[in-house]
Ligand SMILES: NC(=O)C1=CN([C@@H]2O[C@H](COP(=O)(O)OP(=O)(O)OC[C@H]3O[C@@H](n4cnc5c(N)ncnc54)[C@H](OP(=O)(O)O)[C@@H]3O)[C@@H](O)[C@H]2O)C=CC1
């Protein structure tokens with residue numbers, strides 16, 4: 001059975017499909033993205049797309065989505081679409097949202113996230129997306145990252161352009177401040193998470209505050225190293241599924257959303273099967289990262305956020 005259409009409730013009463021299609025795409029692979037998205041939605045049954053202003057793929061997604069909606073089999077309301085505000089546009093999230101909506105050719109997104117709790121010193125169009133000085137160091141602005149979320153709250157409350165708001169790459173400290181200083185609890189915190197990086201304290205904090213955790217890089221990003229873990233392969237054999245199914249179910253069985261990415265249409269077509277992982281299976285998977293944690297996405301701008309295991 002596929003789990004692509006299963007949903008969980010968010011704290012504002014909306015619901016999110018538990019698996020979303022990751023859309024980060026290297027430039028040389030962008031021509032394939034169109035076919036991947038069509039296959040994902042029309043053949044495999046994906047109903048959730050995770051994208052961002054930063055990924056530079058929203059114009060391609062917009063073309064494909066318009067095409068699919070015009071064909072009439074899938075309607076806008078059948079899909080859950082997430083986009084994000086990049087730190088280069090931290091002071092003008094409205095501009096980021098309007099550009100994303102225009103490029104995606106939709107009137108609203110289902111979920112709008114603050115991509116990182118950071119402020120970059122870029123121009124009013126968010127250029128360059130990652131400003132660096134002559135020594136290569138990221139140039140941060142002297143603003144407060146929480147101002148971005150506060151502006152997102154205003155837009156959420158006063159327009160129909162976003163159905164829910166949330167955050168990404170927030171540490172416990174960042175969330176603590178947000179909960180004290182604003183009156184809209186984010187529906188989601190999107191973070192790197194997989195058996196090598198279980199982040200139990202952060203996940204527990206989110207659960208306590210009814211913030212659903214979304215797992216990015218669930219396979220360990222490029223090259224998918226987490227798929228190679230011996231226990232993941234053993235469990236795949238035990239249940240006669242693919243290692244990718246085990247890693248997706250590791251999250252969904254724990255009440256989280258997983259955002260796997262593949263630019264291989266054959267893999268996309270297979271979707272993800274539901275696997276009856278036992279408590280013991282899950283405990284063993286958690287043990288891997290509890291003993292030897294490993295983070296794969298270590299953007300140089302993220303090390304001082306306070307997320308564990310950056311160095
Ligand atoms: N908020 C944030 O800061 C971040 C958000 N994200 C989001 O999460 C998504 C997923 O994370 P991402 O880092 O892209 O990477 P993933 O962890 O999803 O891994 C992608 C890699 O896995 C490979 N892969 C996928 N399926 C299989 C399979 N069945 N067998 C073998 N290899 C496989 C892909 O290769 P192939 O294409 O050949 O299948 C690709 O190399 C992103 O696309 C983005 O939407 C990611 C990072 C940060």
Ligand SMILES: O=C1Nc2ccccc2C1=O
Pocket residue numbers: 024052221297299
């Ligand atoms: O901020 C990001 N850094 C990344 C690196 C790889 C894939 C996605 C992302 C992001 O969204």
